[in-house]
Amino acid sequence: MLVQEYFNTRKNLVETALDKFLSAEDIKTKQLHEAMRYAVFNGGKRLRPILFFATYEMLIGRKNINRLERLLPAACSLEMIHSASLIHDDLPIIDNSRERRGKPSCHIKFGDATAILAGDALITLAFEILTEIKNRKTALKCIDILTQAVSTRGMIGGQAVDILSAKRKINLNTLRYIHLKKTGALLQASMELACTIYEAEENVTITLGNFALNLGLAYQIVDDILDEVGSFDILGREPGEDSRNNKAPYSALMGLEKSKKTAEKLLRDSYNLIKNMKNNDILIEFVNMIKERLP
Amino acid sequence: MLVQEYFNTRKNLVETALDKFLSAEDIKTKQLHEAMRYAVFNGGKRLRPILFFATYEMLIGRKNINRLERLLPAACSLEMIHSASLIHDDLPIIDNSRERRGKPSCHIKFGDATAILAGDALITLAFEILTEIKNRKTALKCIDILTQAVSTRGMIGGQAVDILSAKRKINLNTLRYIHLKKTGALLQASMELACTIYEAEENVTITLGNFALNLGLAYQIVDDILDEVGSFDILGREPGEDSRNNKAPYSALMGLEKSKKTAEKLLRDSYNLIKNMKNNDILIEFVNMIKERLP
Numbered sequence: 001m002l003v004q005e006y007f008n009t010r011k012n013l014v015e016t017a018l019d020k021f022l023s024a025e026d027i028k029t030k031q032l033h034e035a036m037r038y039a040v041f042n043g044g045k046r047l048r049p050i051l052f053f054a055t056y057e058m059l060i061g062r063k064n065i066n067r068l069e070r071l072l073p074a075a076c077s078l079e080m081i082h083s084a085s086l087i088h089d090d091l092p093i094i095d096n097s098r099e100r101r102g103k104p105s106c107h108i109k110f111g112d113a114t115a116i117l118a119g120d121a122l123i124t125l126a127f128e129i130l131t132e133i134k135n136r137k138t139a140l141k142c143i144d145i146l147t148q149a150v151s152t153r154g155m156i157g158g159q160a161v162d163i164l165s166a167k168r169k170i171n172l173n174t175l176r177y178i179h180l181k182k183t184g185a186l187l188q189a190s191m192e193l194a195c196t197i198y199e200a201e202e203n204v205t206i207t208l209g210n211f212a213l214n215l216g217l218a219y220q221i222v223d224d225i226l227d228e229v230g231s232f233d234i235l236g237r238e239p240g241e242d243s244r245n246n247k248a249p250y251s252a253l254m255g256l257e258k259s260k261k262t263a264e265k266l267l268r269d270s271y272n273l274i275k276n277m278k279n280n281d282i283l284i285e286f287v288n289m290i291k292e293r294l295p
Numbered sequence: 296m297l298v299q300e301y302f303n304t305r306k307n308l309v310e311t312a313l314d315k316f317l318s319a320e321d322i323k324t325k326q327l328h329e330a331m332r333y334a335v336f337n338g339g340k341r342l343r344p345i346l347f348f349a350t351y352e353m354l355i356g357r358k359n360i361n362r363l364e365r366l367l368p369a370a371c372s373l374e375m376i377h378s379a380s381l382i383h384d385d386l387p388i389i390d391n392s393r394e395r396r397g398k399p400s401c402h403i404k405f406g407d408a409t410a411i412l413a414g415d416a417l418i419t420l421a422f423e424i425l426t427e428i429k430n431r432k433t434a435l436k437c438i439d440i441l442t443q444a445v446s447t448r449g450m451i452g453g454q455a456v457d458i459l460s461a462k463r464k465i466n467l468n469t470l471r472y473i474h475l476k477k478t479g480a481l482l483q484a485s486m487e488l489a490c491t492i493y494e495a496e497e498n499v500t501i502t503l504g505n506f507a508l509n510l511g512l513a514y515q516i517v518d519d520i521l522d523e524v525g526s527f528d529i530l531g532r533e534p535g536e537d538s539r540n541n542k543a544p545y546s547a548l549m550g551l552e553k554s555k556k557t558a559e560k561l562l563r564d565s566y567n568l569i570k571n572m573k574n575n576d577i578l579i580e581f582v583n584m585i586k587e588r589l590p
Contacts, residue, residue, distance in 0.1 A: 028472060029447045032455040036447075088415065093388075093407035112388035113458045116411065120383065121451045123415060127422045128442035136431040143438060147423035152324045152331075156416045160327040163408045177323060 001063055003285050007050060009065055014049040015041070017072040018079060021129055035110040035118035036125075040083045043101045047286075048082055048190045049075035054282035055194035055208060061279055073133055074142055074193045077126040081150055082186060084122035085159070087115050094163065123150065133197075141196045149189035158182030172253050176217065184216030211273045215286060218266035222293050224249035225259050229295055260294060267291050296358055298580050302345060304360055309344040310336070312367040313374060316424055330405040330413035331420075335378045338396045342581075343377055343485045344370035349577035350489035350503060356574055368428055369437055369488045372421040376445055377481060379417035380454070382410050389458065418445065428492075436491045444484035453477030467548050471512065474545075479511035506568045510581060513561035517588050519544035520554050524590055555589060562586050 018040055024033040052075055057063050068075075090097040090105040091112060098108050107115035130146065133139035148154055158181025165174060191212045195205040228251050251259040270287050274280045313335055319328040347370055352358045363370075385392040385400040386407060393403050402410035425441065428434035443449055453476025460469060486507045490500040523546050546554040565582050569575045 026448065026452065028456050028469070029452040031459060032447055032452065084415075088411055091411065094411065114455065116383055116386065116389065117451050117455050117458070120379075120414070120418060120445075121447050123418055124422075124442050124445045124451065125447075127419075127438065128446060131435050131439045131442070136435055139435055140426050140431055143422065144426045147419050147426070150415075150419045151423060152327055152416050152420075153321065156412050156419065157321065157324040157327065160409065160412050161323050163412070164326060174323070 003282065006054075006063065006282055010050045010053045010068075011046045013053075013065060013068060014046050014072070014075045014079060018076050021076050021080075021125065031110065032114060032117055032121065035106055035114050036083075036122055038109060039087045039106045039118060039122070040079065042083075042103065044079070044083070046079060048078040048186060051187065051212070051283075051286060052078060052190040052194050054286070055191045056198055058277060058279045058283060059194065059198040059200055059204075063279075063282075070134065071194075071197060073129040074146075074197065077130050077142075077146060078186065078190050078193070080122045080126040080129075081146065081155070084119040084126070085155060085186075087119040087122070089159065091115060094159075138197055138199075142193055145189050145192050145196060149185040154181055154185035154189075158185065170253075172250075175250060175253060179217050179220040180213055183220050184213040187212040187216045207273050211270050211283070214266045214270040214273070215290065218263045218270065218290050221250045221259055221263040221266070222290055224251050225256065225263070225295065226293065228252075228256065263294060264291075298577065301349075301358065301577055305345045305348045305363075306341045308348075308360060308363060309341050309367070309370045309374060313371050316371050316375075316420065326405065327409060327412060327416065330401055330409050331378075331417055333404060334382045334401045334413060334417070335374065337378075337398065339374070339378075341374060343373040343481060346482065346507070346578075346581060347373060347485040347489050349581070350486045351493055353572065353574045353578060354489065354493040354495055354499075358574075358577075365429065366489075366492060368424040369441075369492065372425050372437075372441060373481065373485050373488070375417045375421040375424075376441065376450070379414040379421070380450060380481075382414040382417070384454065386410060389454075433492055433494075437488055440484050440487050440491060444480040449476055449480035449484075453480065465548075467545075470545060470548060474512050474515040475508055478515050479508040482507040482511045502568055506565050506578070509561045509565040509568070510585065513558045513565065513585050516545045516554055516558040516561070517585055519546050520551065520558070520590065521588065523547075523551065558589060559586075 022037050022040060024030060053068055056071060087106045089095050090100060091107055097105055099105060127143055130139060130143045133142060150156060158178050162178045162182060188209045191208040192205055195208060227249055267287050267290060274283050317332050317335060319325060348363055351366060382401045384390050385395060386402055392400055394400060422438055425434055425438045428437060445451060453473050457473045457477060483504045486503040487500055490503060522544055562582050562585060569578050
């Protein structure tokens with residue numbers, strides 16, 4: 001199967017399921033539902049659900065879209081959390097981003113108050129749909145993994161440190177912490193959820209979790225480099241936005257050349273963690289996708 | 296046991312547990328943790344956890360604080376959700392309340408951005424701690440009940456309609472919807488969680504759920520009446536605040552006298568739903584507490 005076909009079919013699969021989970025139910029809360037749908041169906045690449053599917057299909061040893069049905073609650077929960085975090089991040093009192101993917105942000109379109117509630121509702125819905133996983137032990141383990149990834153020890157913690165760090169000098173350790181938590185935690189959860197549903201050995205789960213953390217860190221460093229030297233086409237947003245938001249990019253702290261070398265090393269480390277696993281082609285593609293963005 | 300002693304001991308119990316669940320873990324997210332703790336330990340009466348304990352202790356037929364240990368995750372989750380909703384409601388872009396219980400609101404003390412994240416983190420933590428309930432079936436049912444109570448069909452939905460209704464003429468049905476969802480849903484969940492952990496018969500769960508919804512609606516109507524004719528001492532906040540926020544109080548839609556009569560009828564209905572149950576004294580006390588606030 002062509003890699004592009006893999007990405008397209010899995011993207012369609014998760015989008016069909018998201019559409020079902022996000023069908024409006026009550027005319028009174030129509031606007032809130034519309035805000036949630038607007039944020040979720042914003043042209044995103046669905047990388048977290050696809051990484052989750054790819055991990056599971058590597059573990060079961062074959063690519064078979066018909067076997068992914070029972071994975072849909074977890075796949076959609078990852079995307080809902082990701083969307084919720086973007087809604088809240090874009091708010092005027094956080095990043096003040098008026099656009100996302102070339103369209104008005106959720107709060108520009110629906111107002112700040114509805115945007116806050118849409119984010120709250122997506123976080124809640126993400127956990128609600130995980131209760132639909134049939135095996136109870138698996139369902140609870142998935143909820144535990146995802147709540148931890150979102151918590152103060154995960155994505156929210158990373159965002160909190162990021163906010164405090166704006167307009168301040170921070171060191172490389174703190175920036176690393178922000179990236180690992182803000183981006184890495186949810187990628188790690190994507191792979192750990194797949195391992196949990198497959199009931200993988202613990203050492204496999206740990207290895208794949210580390211793969212995800214390396215990948216997330218590499219992605220952020222490349223993003224920072226592109227923010228400095230890239231164009232709108234590659235970046236998907238205006239370059240220079242981070243530094244305008246008083247966020248120190250990686251490259252500012254360690255220089256462009258050393259940033260590139262760090263990203264390359266992280267991608268090499270990622271590759272090494274999975275190179276001996278069977279059926280690893282889609283995971284390797286994730287590594288290559290980031291490598292190809294490097295200028 | 297004196298009623299006041301019951302309330303005090305159960306309040307202490309849940310506060311000790313909240314303190315444990317909210318112990319800081321990471322120096323980097325210290326400010327976020329402080330904001331969460333500030334919002335949770337703000338002098339609240341812990342009515343939802345106490346209603347939850349009272350329901351359970353009525354069902355098991357005795358008041359014994361030593362048997363409440365396993366109820367603590369659910370008790371604390373109710374209070375975390377309640378606190379999160381207050382943090383987000385108080386934000387400038389929603390209710391713009393600068394004070395709560397005579398102290399600066401969370402966002403005034405910690406900034407808007409940290410307040411948004413503290414709310415997100417409390418919602419997430421509420422669901423995370425429910426995974427600690429030992430019996431898996433019970434744990435999943437509790438997560439299902441609480442996510443639904445918080446969702447677009449519950450508290451968040453009520454808040455969304457409330458926001459849209461500000462500065463608009465609304466009818467009594469819509470106001471009823473707002474109160475039932477914004478306040479009623481979490482009270483209903485408090486009693487349903489107790490029923491679930493006790494494994495009560497379905498008809499008991501439904502009856503007690505209706506008791507909670509009536510109680511919530513009565514509470515809101517009394518609050519609206521006090522907003523018009525009450526004082527700071529009874530209300531716990533400045534009277535007239537709702538109408539200044541362009542929120543139509545019940546009394547404005549149906550008049551003061553008819554509002555009183557509606558509240559009295561709801562409280563009578565509540566009482567009738569539980570009057571034949573054994574060991575119902577604390578639940579009756581909840582009805583009386585609201586009745587006594589009526590001017």
